[in-house]
Structure formats: structure tokens, C-alpha cells
Amino acid sequence: MQRKRLDVRAYRTAERLLRHHRGELLPGGRLTPRWLEDGTRFWYTVATVEGKRYVLVDPVAGTRRLAFDHERLASALAAATGQPVDAAALPLPAIGPADGTVEFDAFGEHWLLRLDDHTLRRTAGEPPVGPLEVAAPDRKHAVHRAGHDLRARTLDGDRDWALTSDGTEDRDYGANPDYLMYSTLLTKLGLPHLPPAVAWSPDSSRVLTHRTVQDGVRRTHLLRAAPAGGGEPALLSPRYAVAGDERIPLAEFVVLDVTTGAVTEARGEPVAMSLMSPLFQRWAWWEPDGSAVHYLSRSRDARTLGLYRLDPDTGEVRTVLTERGRTRVDPAPRQLQPPLVRVLAGGDEVLWYSERDGRGHLYLYSAPSGALVNAVTSGAFAVQELLHVDEAERTVYFTASGLVEEDPYRRTVCRVGLDGSGFERITGDDLDHAVTVAPGGTCFVDSASTTAVAPVITVRDWSGRVLVELERADDTRLRETGRRAPIRFRTTSADGTCDVHGLLYLPHGFDPSRRYPVIDTPYGLPTDNRVSPSFDPGHYGYEAEALAALGFVVVAVDGKGSPGRSKEFLDASYGNLGDACGLDDHVAALRQLAAERPWMDLDRVGVTGMSSGGYAAVRALLRHPDVFRVGVAESGMHDFRLLEPGLGEAYHGPFDEEEYAALANESLADRLEGKLLLVHGGLDDRVPPQSTLRLAERLIAHGKDFDLLVVPDADHIYFGYEHYVNQRKWDFLVRHLLDAEPPADYRLPPVPIDMEALGELFG
Structure with missing residues (x-):
């Protein structure tokens, strides 16, 4: 019997719901x-x-x-x-x-x-600054890389001179780790590398940078099998440390005086940077008066975090304060978030973020002694962002989650005195507030929404008063596609100890008398949340909306082990990355949801994800083959032994060969029963393709049927190939879950370049 063919309008609608069209639809x-x-x-x-x-x-x-x-x-x-x-x-x-x-x-x-x-x-205008330069605040000079060294030039073109001259391949200046500095994605954009990692002093006279020490760091190997324009294959061998390696990239701080040529080396221990430069990560900064540099450094096991003061004149480094924990100690709720740390004017006080009492809160310390002065925030909420400190008024402004009963992830703008008194909610509604603060801290831009309420964007002062309304989002076109706002749900964790929250996306043209296949869309690392509390659904949310347009019920869950709530909830993932942030909770949620929704067909459940979500998708198929029948894993982090130490060692624990082997999806390859599509970019320097290829080898060894798509010239996010990968993924899910054939002769068009999104990606 010939299978039905899915209406082409479903694919057209799904394509319209992807991220690059959202500006038109909203x-x-x-x-x-x-x-x-x-x-x-x-x-x-x-x-x-x-x-x-x-x-x-x-x-x-x-x-x-x-x-x-x-x-x-x-x-x-x-x-x-x-x-x-x-x-x-x-x-x-x-x-x-x-x-x-x-x-x-x-x-x-x-x-x-x-x-x-x-x-x-x-008109002449200001002298231009190149894409690989970093201009001084006064717009008179810029710093750029030349080989392994740094140079400065006057923007009027009058002078160009060396700031360093001893850089080498293994000890170069202002470089990120290779996977980021010389990313294959950058080469597609016509750039040989990132701009240098430097921070100008406020008076534009000096730059803070670091010597990037990578001698002895292992190399991985990628084959550019299909070079653009043809030609012979080329071998790329970037340095790429993995868990358990003795040598990882290190940053040795240096202050360079642009006017005198003086070089001041920090007289302190180098800073580990397996992920990225501490300057790119905003873990190092000048004080506003230029008198000092402060930086954060964390031990390799992530259980000790310290704040240090660097004297830019002498290179002397002093420990300001240190926190140690049983598990990882973070300076912010999420991995790539700016640290919630401020050294107050005069350098005598430090505002410090910690989860020591079970939730993320702010504390005031004495900088000279390192002693705790008082807790600034406390209570049954978690600080999410540090927005502004009014030192004259001795008041701190921040966003906090946990103050809205309906959704513990929604952010509320709050203030409190530095002595811990006078806590007050500035935004008095129950919406989620995404905030951008003015450079001088005079006001903030506030986007207020929920997953079901479109944003209203205003400028507010620190009393919460609206100074000017900017936009009221119009979701008419979005609704006209057939898209419905996702349903927020609350289920009980698999162990029965707490609530778990998530979103349920209904298929377009929903009919409760029918039964629909279900797709779970997990995120597998505790570095960020899968579910957004705002109307902007985030990367995975756009994917979920597109899948709903194809006719699936789509589920998104923030299981135990994910951030944004309590330390206990987060630490469920520590030493337990194999649970991929609550896969057991995902299964429990599916069953609890379906018990009240007979239109959810739990005999047809799929799972798909990218990167850590790719790991989680395969993990779900292998650990719960009775639940998950079909999976698509893109760029999967299938083996933490093959990934940078900043992932496994910080979020699971110190390297142990036996433990890490058990984390690898290949260790469970014999358990595959469902349909699986593995996708990886041949030039993925973020999660090298051997992560997927080794899994494929073990599946072959166990005689398992699966599909493998290697996109030869693709990077981690499939830049230039997104449309092709999406089409292959959708076709696979439609065939194996909807039991239908994809539309004939329909091809997704290429995705236009989004420079703003790429800017966010590279910090």
C-alpha cells in the first residue's frame, strides 16, 4: 500500500517559522x-x-x-x-x-x-576600523594581530608599530583557543581569525591582553575533503585539548603601554581557558579609573573560584577573595553569561555571586581582607543578572527568577540595598523581563513578555517608570501561519521530589479526536536552559515550532540538572552527565502529559537535538528504547573523552577513564532499537566529527541499522548548509513518525546570513 504524501504547505509553513523569518512574522x-x-x-x-x-x-x-x-x-x-x-x-x-x-x-x-x-x-567621516582590529575608546588607536604578535596603529594612518615581538605559534598574543580563533566558520566568512583578545584601559593608553600558552597541547585533525573551488583535500590540525590532558591552553596576562612601549607581565599563575579567552568571556576587566585590572580564575575541577587584582604598573597580583565548593562554583547562573561580580569604586568592596545557601544570591565582601560583610540578597528566589549598582545610593539592581508562581524561570527586575535591606520588585507584573542596561546605567530597555504574550518593549528608569514606549509586537502574521502559543506545563520529576516545567507545542490544525506522534527536543548540558520564559523561544524553540507545523506534538522540558532554579536542582547533573539533564524526567513528563491527553500517541515518540541536544537524543534512544522510537542527532557530543575539558571536567567531575567511558553513547550502542539519523559536519572544530564517527563504528560492530549524514565542508552549526540538514531531518521524522512521504520536489531555500546572530555566537 502506497503511503500518503504530506501536503507541501506543511513544509512551507515550517520553513516560515524558522528563526530567520521571525522579524517578518513578528x-x-x-x-x-x-x-x-x-x-x-x-x-x-x-x-x-x-x-x-x-x-x-x-x-x-x-x-x-x-x-x-x-x-x-x-x-x-x-x-x-x-x-x-x-x-x-x-x-x-x-x-x-x-x-x-x-x-x-x-x-x-x-x-x-x-x-x-x-x-x-x-564626507571623510571617522577613520575606519577594520573587522580584525579593536579600537581605543578615544578612537585614536587600534590594536591588531600580525603573525603571533600585536601591533598598534593610529586610525589616521600616520603610524603603525609593534607592541610585542616575541610571539610564537605556541606562545602568541591575544589568541583564543584554536577552535574559536581560527574557526572553519570564520574562513567561510573570509576572515583568517578573530580580532585579538584585548581590553583597552579607560584612558586609551594601555591594553590588557594575554600571552596564549599552548605548547604541548594536543592536536585534533580535520580533513577538508571538498575545498571550495576544487583542489586537493587539505588536512587541518588545530590544537584541541580533551578531558584528562595534562596540557590545556593557558592565558598569561600582560599589560602593554601603547605610548611608551612598556610591557608589564602579571606576576601570578596563568589562567586556564579551554573554552575561550577570559577577555572574551568577560572574566577580566579594567576598573573605571584604570588603576587596576581584576580577573576571575577557576581551578580545573571548577570547585574553586578566585577574584584577583592585577596592578598594571608593577604586575603584582593579589588574591581578593576565593570560594570553594563541593561541586562547581560559578560566577553566574549560566556558562557564557557575564559574571555577576563587581568591584566597587575605591576597590574596597566586592559584590559577589554565590549559590552557597542553595540559591544564587549576591554577597558583599571587604576587598582588603576578603571577609564577608553581609548577604545582599536572600530568600526563595535566584538572582539571574546583575544589572546596575548605584554606589551613591548604596543600591543594587538585578533580575531574579522564582518570584512568579506560574513560572519559576520568569525574570523580575528588583532592587535591594547593599546592606541587604529594602528589597523591592521594580516590575510589579508577572511577565518575564529581558533587560538591556544603558552604558552609563541611567536607564534600561525592557522587553516584557511570556511564552504566550507578545513583547512590549519600553525604556524604564530605576524606579520602574516607563520613560518611553518603543514597540508593541504584532503577532498577527505569526498566528496566521497556524502557530499557537505553546502550553506551559508542570509535571512531577521521575523521583517524585520536585516539580519539572516545560512547554507543549500543538500540531497545526490540531484536532483532539486524532492521535499525534510526539517529538521531544532536549538540551543535554547544564550550561543553559532548554525552555525560554519569554516569547522569543530561542534556538530550540524555533525548531519546535517548525516541527509542530509538520504535524507533531512537540515537548520541551527543563529536567533536573538544568540551571535557573536551586543549586540542588542544578547539581543533579554533577557527576551525572549521562542523564543529559533529566532524561528520566522527560519520560515521566511524557507519561503524565499523555495520561490527560489521549491525542498524544506514546507509541510514536521521537527525539531530536543538536550538540549537547544531539548527545541527549541518542542517549534517550539507548536508555529508554521502550519510549523513544525515532531520533535525529546533529553535531552530537557523544563522547566527553573527545571534548574540551571545560565541559566534562567542570560539569561532571575530574577525569576518570572508566566513568567517562560509561558516559559515551558508544558504551550503550548495543541497545539501539529505533530509527536513528546521525548528522555531523566534516569540519566541525567545536565538536570534532570523530565524536559521531566512533559512535557509528560501534553501532556497525553491533549490527545496528542507522543513517549517517556527514556534510563534508560543514562546521558545528552547518553554516551554509542549514537548509539541507533541516530538510533531511524533517524528511526522516515525517517518514518514520508520521508514516508519510515528504512533499515531492520541495526543497528548503538556503538561509540568508544573519550577521547579528553570528556576532552573538562569537561574543
Whole structure:
């Protein structure tokens, strides 16, 4: 009997729901404020029915207006250049509004627009800064790499000189670990490497950087089997330390004086950096007056975290304070989040984040003695972000989760005195608040939403008063696709000890009299949450919405071991990464949900994920073959013995060969019963492809049927190949869970380059 073929409209709708279309479907749903030099005004772009618009905001005056007349500018620019210019899509990557004028770059030239009559003229503008340079605050100098050394130049082009001259391949300056510094993704963008890891002093006279020590660090090997334009295959051999290695990349801090050429080396222990430079991770910073550098350093087992003070004149390093724990000690709730640590003016007090009392809270310390002064926050909530410290008022502002009963992950803006008194919620509603603070801390941009309520974006002062409303997201087009807001649910953990929260996405055209296959979409590491509390669903959320459009019930769960709640909840993953952040809780949630929803067909359950989610997807198939029947794993972290130490050693525990072997999915390869598609990029330097290939070898050894897709020239996120990987994944799930054939002759179009998303990826 011939199987039915899925309606092509399902694929078209699913494609429309992917991340790169969200701006069209949700006008006003997201914005990025671009603050002007004075730190009091900003501009942003927004999609409207008229097209892309540039908006200028003055929070002090409480005004929001178009930065210029878009139609008149388009006409003037077309007349001046002889090029066609669309007012709905002006080719301006950035603008510089000033009193009565706006400056911008377009068509390789710099322009000045007079707002009174919209006349346009070419002008020199500021000297350009290259993509591989880091400019000083005063915009007079920039630092760049030359070989393994650093150089400085004046932006007017008058002078270019060496800051260091002793760099070597194994001891170079301002470099990240190879997987990030020389990423295969960067080469596709035409860049040989990242900009140098440097931080300018506030007065623009010195730069903080580090000598990157990698001698003896092992190398991994990748084969560029299909070079662009043809040619012979090429071997890439980046340095890539793995769990248990003696040698890992280290950072030795150095302060370079741009004007005198003086070099001051830190007289302290080097800082481990298997993940990335401490400067990229924002674990090192100048004090506002330039008198000192402070940095964080954590022991390799992640159980000891210290704050250090570096004297930029002498290189002397002093320990300010240290915290030790039974499990990992983190300076923030999530792995790549900026640390919730502030050294207050004068250097005598430190605001410090800790989970020592069972939840994430802030504490005040004496810097000279390292002694605890008092707890700043306390109670049945968890601090999520440190927003602003008003030292004159002795008040700290932060976001906290756990204050909304309906959803313990929603963020509320709060304040409290540095002495721990006067706790108050600034945002009095029960919405989630995603916050961006003005550079000078004068106000904040607030996006208030829930998973079911579209964002309202405003600028607020620190009393919570709205200074100016910016956008009210219009979800009309989103709803017209057939997309429904996900249903928030609460189930009981597998061990019966606590609540577990998640989201349920209904298939398009939902009919409760039918039975639908179910897909779980896990995230397998305790570094971040799978479920977003806001209307923006995050990477996995866009995937879930697309799968729902294909006709699946989709489930997302934050099981035990994931962050954002209590330390006990998080530590369920420590020494237990093989549970992939609560796979048992996922199974319990599926059964509890289906008990009240007969339209969930638990005889047809699939699972899919990427990276740590890829690990979790395969782990689910192997540990629970009676539940999960079909899986797709992309870029899977299937063996922590093959991955950087900053993952396994920090989030599972010190390396032990027997323990880590048991964590590897290959150790359970004999248990595969369901249908499995493994996908990996041939040039994945984040999670090297041998992670998947070794699993494939063990599956073959056990005589298991599975599908393997290696995308020869693809990196970890399949840049340039996303459309192909999505299509193969959707086809696989449709065939094996819906028992249908994919639409004939339909191909997903390539995904356009999203430079903003790539900027976020590279910090």
C-alpha cells in the first residue's frame, strides 16, 4: 500500500517559522539598542509594514521618532550614486545621529545627511576600523594581530608599530583557543581569525591582553575533503585539548603601554581557558579609573573560584577573595553569561555571586581582607543578572527568577540595598523581563513578555517608570501561519521530589479526536536552559515550532540538572552527565502529559537535538528504547573523552577513564532499537566529527541499522548548509513518525546570513 504524501504547505509553513523569518512574522518583537557616544540616546531598526525603519530614542526627553525621512533619503542617495535604493531596505549597516544631521556609510563611501532639507554630501567621516582590529575608546588607536604578535596603529594612518615581538605559534598574543580563533566558520566568512583578545584601559593608553600558552597541547585533525573551488583535500590540525590532558591552553596576562612601549607581565599563575579567552568571556576587566585590572580564575575541577587584582604598573597580583565548593562554583547562573561580580569604586568592596545557601544570591565582601560583610540578597528566589549598582545610593539592581508562581524561570527586575535591606520588585507584573542596561546605567530597555504574550518593549528608569514606549509586537502574521502559543506545563520529576516545567507545542490544525506522534527536543548540558520564559523561544524553540507545523506534538522540558532554579536542582547533573539533564524526567513528563491527553500517541515518540541536544537524543534512544522510537542527532557530543575539558571536567567531575567511558553513547550502542539519523559536519572544530564517527563504528560492530549524514565542508552549526540538514531531518521524522512521504520536489531555500546572530555566537 502506497503511503500518503504530506501536503507541501506543511513544509512551507515550517520553513516560515524558522528563526530567520521571525522579524517578518513578528514586527516589533525584538530590537537591539545602539547607544550613541554620550550613552544617553540610542537608535535601533525595526521591521514595519513600510519596511525596515531606523528609529532614534531619547529616554531623557521621553521621545521616539524616525531618525530621518526614509523615502527622501532613498531618493537623495540614488541621485548621488546612480544606484537603485529601496526606501524599505536602506543599505545602511549603522548610523550616527547628531544635532540636525545623520552620518552613515553606503556604497563604499561616507555620507552626511542634513535633516532640515535632507540634502546629502560625501564626507571623510571617522577613520575606519577594520573587522580584525579593536579600537581605543578615544578612537585614536587600534590594536591588531600580525603573525603571533600585536601591533598598534593610529586610525589616521600616520603610524603603525609593534607592541610585542616575541610571539610564537605556541606562545602568541591575544589568541583564543584554536577552535574559536581560527574557526572553519570564520574562513567561510573570509576572515583568517578573530580580532585579538584585548581590553583597552579607560584612558586609551594601555591594553590588557594575554600571552596564549599552548605548547604541548594536543592536536585534533580535520580533513577538508571538498575545498571550495576544487583542489586537493587539505588536512587541518588545530590544537584541541580533551578531558584528562595534562596540557590545556593557558592565558598569561600582560599589560602593554601603547605610548611608551612598556610591557608589564602579571606576576601570578596563568589562567586556564579551554573554552575561550577570559577577555572574551568577560572574566577580566579594567576598573573605571584604570588603576587596576581584576580577573576571575577557576581551578580545573571548577570547585574553586578566585577574584584577583592585577596592578598594571608593577604586575603584582593579589588574591581578593576565593570560594570553594563541593561541586562547581560559578560566577553566574549560566556558562557564557557575564559574571555577576563587581568591584566597587575605591576597590574596597566586592559584590559577589554565590549559590552557597542553595540559591544564587549576591554577597558583599571587604576587598582588603576578603571577609564577608553581609548577604545582599536572600530568600526563595535566584538572582539571574546583575544589572546596575548605584554606589551613591548604596543600591543594587538585578533580575531574579522564582518570584512568579506560574513560572519559576520568569525574570523580575528588583532592587535591594547593599546592606541587604529594602528589597523591592521594580516590575510589579508577572511577565518575564529581558533587560538591556544603558552604558552609563541611567536607564534600561525592557522587553516584557511570556511564552504566550507578545513583547512590549519600553525604556524604564530605576524606579520602574516607563520613560518611553518603543514597540508593541504584532503577532498577527505569526498566528496566521497556524502557530499557537505553546502550553506551559508542570509535571512531577521521575523521583517524585520536585516539580519539572516545560512547554507543549500543538500540531497545526490540531484536532483532539486524532492521535499525534510526539517529538521531544532536549538540551543535554547544564550550561543553559532548554525552555525560554519569554516569547522569543530561542534556538530550540524555533525548531519546535517548525516541527509542530509538520504535524507533531512537540515537548520541551527543563529536567533536573538544568540551571535557573536551586543549586540542588542544578547539581543533579554533577557527576551525572549521562542523564543529559533529566532524561528520566522527560519520560515521566511524557507519561503524565499523555495520561490527560489521549491525542498524544506514546507509541510514536521521537527525539531530536543538536550538540549537547544531539548527545541527549541518542542517549534517550539507548536508555529508554521502550519510549523513544525515532531520533535525529546533529553535531552530537557523544563522547566527553573527545571534548574540551571545560565541559566534562567542570560539569561532571575530574577525569576518570572508566566513568567517562560509561558516559559515551558508544558504551550503550548495543541497545539501539529505533530509527536513528546521525548528522555531523566534516569540519566541525567545536565538536570534532570523530565524536559521531566512533559512535557509528560501534553501532556497525553491533549490527545496528542507522543513517549517517556527514556534510563534508560543514562546521558545528552547518553554516551554509542549514537548509539541507533541516530538510533531511524533517524528511526522516515525517517518514518514520508520521508514516508519510515528504512533499515531492520541495526543497528548503538556503538561509540568508544573519550577521547579528553570528556576532552573538562569537561574543
